[in-house]
Structures are given as C-alpha cells and as structure tokens.
Amino acid sequence: MIKENKYTLEKITYVKQWTDHLFSFRITRDAGFKFIPGQFARLGVKKEDDTFVWRPYSIVSADYDEELEFYSIIVPDGEFTQRIKDIKIGDDIYIDKTNYGLLTTDRFENGKDLWFLSTGTGLAPFISILYDFSIWEQYDKVILVHCAREAEELTYQETINSFFNHEYYGELVKDKLVYVKILTRDTKDGDLYGRITTLIENGELEKYVNVPLTISDSRIMICGNPQMVDDTRKLLATKGLTISKRANPGNMAVENYW
Ligand SMILES: Cc1cc2nc3c(=O)[nH]c(=O)nc-3n(C[C@H](O)[C@H](O)[C@H](O)COP(=O)(O)OP(=O)(O)OC[C@H]3O[C@@H](n4cnc5c(N)ncnc54)[C@H](O)[C@@H]3O)c2cc1C
Ligand SMILES: NC(=O)c1ccc[n+]([C@@H]2O[C@H](COP(=O)([O-])OP(=O)(O)OC[C@H]3O[C@@H](n4cnc5c(N)ncnc54)[C@H](OP(=O)(O)O)[C@@H]3O)[C@@H](O)[C@H]2O)c1
Known part of the structure; x- marks a missing residue:
C-alpha cells in the first residue's frame, strides 16, 4: 500500500505498440519527481473497488526529459498489465513520488x-x-x-x-x-x-x-x-x-x- 500523499496522479501522453505483448508508453512527470538513470518507479492503477495495483517499472527516459517513458510486457493473466494493455492518451496512471533502485x-x-x-x-x-x-x-x-x-x-x-x-x-x-x-x-x-x-x-x-x-x-x-x-x-x-x-x-x- 502506498499512502495518498506519497503518489501523484499523471496522464498518459503517448503509447507505442511494438508487438502483441510489448508496448511503451509515456506519462506526464510531476516537477518534483527526480530519479537517477537506471532507477525504477512504482506505477499504480486504480481498481473498480478504489484500491490500487502497484508495480515497479524501470524508467526509459533521460533524467532531464519532461515526461517519463516506460517499456512493458503484457502478461496474459497479469493483474497489472491486463489493466494497462489498452491505455490511451489522456488516461490516468498513478506514480509513487519516491525513486527506487540500485542499478545505477x-x-x-x-x-x-x-x-x-x-x-x-x-x-x-x-x-x-x-x-x-x-x-x-x-x-x-x-x-x-x-x-x-x-x-x-x-x-x-x-x-x-x-x-x-x-x-x-x-x-x-x-x-x-x-x-x-x-x-x-x-x-x-x-x-x-x-x-x-x-x-x-x-x-x-x-x-x-x-x-x-x-x-x-x-x-x-x-x-x-x-x-x-x-x-x-x-x-x-x-x-x-x-x-x-x-x-x-x-x-x-x-x-x-x-
Ligand atoms: C525493479 C523492477 C523493475 C521492473 N521493470 C519493468 C519494466 O521496465 N518493464 C516491465 O515490463 N516489467 C518490469 N518489471 C516487472 C513488473 O513490475 C510486473 O511484474 C509486470 O508489469 C507484470 O505485471 P503483472 O501484474 O501483469 O504480472 P505479475 O503478476 O507481476 O507477473 C506475472 C509473471 O509474469 C512474468 N513477468 C513479469 N514481468 C515480466 C517482464 N517484464 N518480462 C517478462 N516476463 C515478465 C513473470 O513470470 C511473473 O511471475 C519490473 C520489476 C521489478 C522488480
Ligand atoms: N506471442 C506471445 O504471446 C509471446 C511471445 C514471447 C513471449 N511470451 C511470453 O512472455 C513471457 C516473457 O517472455 P520474454 O521472452 O519477454 O522473457 P524471457 O522468457 O525472460 O526471455 C527473454 C530472453 O532471455 C533468455 N533467457 C531466459 N532465461 C535465461 C537464462 N537462464 N540465461 C540466459 N538467458 C535466458 C531467453 O532465451 P530462451 O529463448 O533460450 O529462453 C530469451 O532470449 C513468457 O512467459 C512468454 O511465454 C509470449
């Protein structure tokens, strides 16, 4: 669980489908969101009952980019990817404000x-x-x-x-x-x-x-x-x-x- 003041609500700005099971997308970036190249973010989607599903996602973008890009698999019965596989520009997505990871x-x-x-x-x-x-x-x-x-x-x-x-x-x-x-x-x-x-x-x-x-x-x-x-x-x-x-x-x- 990520507390309410620990995440921001962002919008999808771009989607690229590579294959039937691989796609990339970009989201708006809060001015306060910082990361070191190689780190990951935690992305969230809201379920029908208003609870969230969160998953870690490596950031593809440069640290100076205005938006954040992610590259995703689609897992056939995956709880998170089945919810984001059809995302469109303008859709909502949540992101934890914290930057994570030691792959730097x-x-x-x-x-x-x-x-x-x-x-x-x-x-x-x-x-x-x-x-x-x-x-x-x-x-x-x-x-x-x-x-x-x-x-x-x-x-x-x-x-x-x-x-x-x-x-x-x-x-x-x-x-x-x-x-x-x-x-x-x-x-x-x-x-x-x-x-x-x-x-x-x-x-x-x-x-x-x-x-x-x-x-x-x-x-x-x-x-x-x-x-x-x-x-x-x-x-x-x-x-x-x-x-x-x-x-x-x-x-x-x-x-x-x-
Ligand atoms: C630090 C970290 C960074 C990550 N960064 C990315 C990323 O940039 N892009 C991304 O697509 N996923 C990434 N993942 C995996 C991601 O968090 C989810 O597991 C994935 O999106 C599937 O979520 P799901 O709920 O649909 O399925 P889950 O229930 O999370 O996973 C179900 C199964 O799908 C398979 N699987 C999960 N992720 C992948 C994958 N990426 N490639 C191949 N098989 C997979 C595994 O067998 C897993 O047991 C990362 C995971 C970690 C721990
Ligand atoms: N059309 C589809 O629906 C489709 C297509 C592809 C994948 N998938 C599914 O998507 C999931 C993820 O597939 P993925 O291909 O992205 O990931 P993956 O299974 O991790 O494979 C990615 C690459 O890693 C290699 N690899 C796997 N284990 C390794 C090891 N121990 N040492 C060295 N290399 C290793 C694989 O080689 P090997 O080929 O030798 O395993 C492959 O080249 C799988 O569950 C798969 O069934 C679906």
Missing part, C-alpha cells in the same frame, strides 16, 4: 568498459543510462547487449542507433558504443544467436565486441529474467568478478524483474 552507475569505481546485459524488457533502464553524459566521459567502451527470443522483440533499435549520429551525443558516442542484438529463437536479424550465458561461456560475446571481461576494466549491469541474472552473475563470478557494494566496490550491479 554510481555503484562503480574506476573501470574502463561499461557492459549492459539485458533480456526482454530488461533493456529499459539501460536506455535511460545511455542518455547520461557522465558515462560517456568516464568509460572507453559502453557495450549494450539486448537478448530476446524473436527479432520483433529487439525493440528500441532506432533510439539506440540514433546515438551514433545524434546532435549532442554523436561525437562522444561514436567510437565507444557497441550495440549487440542477440536472439535465441530466431536465426536471422541478430548479431549473435544463443543465450547471453552461452555466449559468455563460449567466448563469442567478448570476441564479437572485441573487449575482454576483466576484473580491472569491466563494470557490468545485468537486468531482466531473474534466472538469466542469476546464471550470468554466477558465471562471471567464476572469472573473479564480484557484485559491487557501496562499502566494497566490485564489477556487477543486477536487477531482477520477477
């Missing part, structure tokens, strides 16, 4: 290469972080890995590719950003095929991006399917990579979606 780059110290490993909608927080100018100053390479089952689920390609020749980001980004599209159940339109875990284990991912995963240089953020997050974390631990904690900075920061 301030978890890391030093490091040369920033890796984003995502499955499905786990891509969302990394789009927000791409808009953070400080990462382009700090890192030599920023490697964005998006793994999905099928080609149509490789969403946000236009947004990601637009960074390479963007008016403000282009010069900073063009020699640093490496975007890797991975598919597990389609055999075309990806850069690599197979699970992220398999591609790390067999060395294909490092070979493709031409950047090694090392304790000294790699700072790795992992987001999406909890089994993927766990398996990847364990696999990287075998190379000596550790979870980054405030008191003990390391290599990895992770977020599970369910």
Whole structure:
C-alpha cells in the first residue's frame, strides 16, 4: 500500500505498440519527481473497488526529459498489465513520488568498459543510462547487449542507433558504443544467436565486441529474467568478478524483474 500523499496522479501522453505483448508508453512527470538513470518507479492503477495495483517499472527516459517513458510486457493473466494493455492518451496512471533502485552507475569505481546485459524488457533502464553524459566521459567502451527470443522483440533499435549520429551525443558516442542484438529463437536479424550465458561461456560475446571481461576494466549491469541474472552473475563470478557494494566496490550491479 502506498499512502495518498506519497503518489501523484499523471496522464498518459503517448503509447507505442511494438508487438502483441510489448508496448511503451509515456506519462506526464510531476516537477518534483527526480530519479537517477537506471532507477525504477512504482506505477499504480486504480481498481473498480478504489484500491490500487502497484508495480515497479524501470524508467526509459533521460533524467532531464519532461515526461517519463516506460517499456512493458503484457502478461496474459497479469493483474497489472491486463489493466494497462489498452491505455490511451489522456488516461490516468498513478506514480509513487519516491525513486527506487540500485542499478545505477554510481555503484562503480574506476573501470574502463561499461557492459549492459539485458533480456526482454530488461533493456529499459539501460536506455535511460545511455542518455547520461557522465558515462560517456568516464568509460572507453559502453557495450549494450539486448537478448530476446524473436527479432520483433529487439525493440528500441532506432533510439539506440540514433546515438551514433545524434546532435549532442554523436561525437562522444561514436567510437565507444557497441550495440549487440542477440536472439535465441530466431536465426536471422541478430548479431549473435544463443543465450547471453552461452555466449559468455563460449567466448563469442567478448570476441564479437572485441573487449575482454576483466576484473580491472569491466563494470557490468545485468537486468531482466531473474534466472538469466542469476546464471550470468554466477558465471562471471567464476572469472573473479564480484557484485559491487557501496562499502566494497566490485564489477556487477543486477536487477531482477520477477
Ligand atoms: C525493479 C523492477 C523493475 C521492473 N521493470 C519493468 C519494466 O521496465 N518493464 C516491465 O515490463 N516489467 C518490469 N518489471 C516487472 C513488473 O513490475 C510486473 O511484474 C509486470 O508489469 C507484470 O505485471 P503483472 O501484474 O501483469 O504480472 P505479475 O503478476 O507481476 O507477473 C506475472 C509473471 O509474469 C512474468 N513477468 C513479469 N514481468 C515480466 C517482464 N517484464 N518480462 C517478462 N516476463 C515478465 C513473470 O513470470 C511473473 O511471475 C519490473 C520489476 C521489478 C522488480
Ligand atoms: N506471442 C506471445 O504471446 C509471446 C511471445 C514471447 C513471449 N511470451 C511470453 O512472455 C513471457 C516473457 O517472455 P520474454 O521472452 O519477454 O522473457 P524471457 O522468457 O525472460 O526471455 C527473454 C530472453 O532471455 C533468455 N533467457 C531466459 N532465461 C535465461 C537464462 N537462464 N540465461 C540466459 N538467458 C535466458 C531467453 O532465451 P530462451 O529463448 O533460450 O529462453 C530469451 O532470449 C513468457 O512467459 C512468454 O511465454 C509470449
């Protein structure tokens, strides 16, 4: 339960349907709502009996954007997504005033290469972080890995590719950003095929991006399917990579979606 003075009522301003089970939407942003790129918000819808359903959602937008964008799955019997799957411009949505989450780059110290490993909608927080100018100053390479089952689920390609020749980001980004599209159940339109875990284990991912995963240089953020997050974390631990904690900075920061 979130108390009444802890949330604001916002309006839907934009909806984009990617596939029958994936869509994005934007909402108005209260002037007081602050967040760090990589964090999530808690979104709410009101039920018929005036109680709420709340769910955490990673923010896709830049921290300076006027509105807030979210990228969502539609779960066939999901309590929240069945209520928002048909939202339209002008509809109501509630948002908790608090910003949440530790999937932020301030978890890391030093490091040369920033890796984003995502499955499905786990891509969302990394789009927000791409808009953070400080990462382009700090890192030599920023490697964005998006793994999905099928080609149509490789969403946000236009947004990601637009960074390479963007008016403000282009010069900073063009020699640093490496975007890797991975598919597990389609055999075309990806850069690599197979699970992220398999591609790390067999060395294909490092070979493709031409950047090694090392304790000294790699700072790795992992987001999406909890089994993927766990398996990847364990696999990287075998190379000596550790979870980054405030008191003990390391290599990895992770977020599970369910
Ligand atoms: C920190 C955090 C951030 C999140 N950010 C996002 C986000 O940006 N976009 C988003 O779509 N979801 C995100 N989620 C998941 C989201 O909160 C809901 O679980 C999701 O919207 C489904 O809600 P639901 O009530 O319809 O189904 P739920 O009852 O919440 O979930 C039912 C089942 O659906 C599956 N599922 C849930 N979410 C996903 C997903 N994203 N992709 C694939 N399968 C899923 C799982 O098997 C889960 O057990 C996040 C979760 C957490 C904890
Ligand atoms: N048309 C539809 O209605 C439709 C289509 C797609 C999905 N769905 C449903 O939507 C839900 C979510 O599907 P999703 O595809 O977004 O999420 P998902 O099941 O988490 O899969 C996303 C990606 O993560 C990979 N992955 C899963 N577990 C992993 C692990 N342990 N290690 C490494 N990689 C792993 C998957 O590879 P694998 O392919 O090898 O599992 C896939 O490439 C599912 O319940 C699914 O049934 C519905």
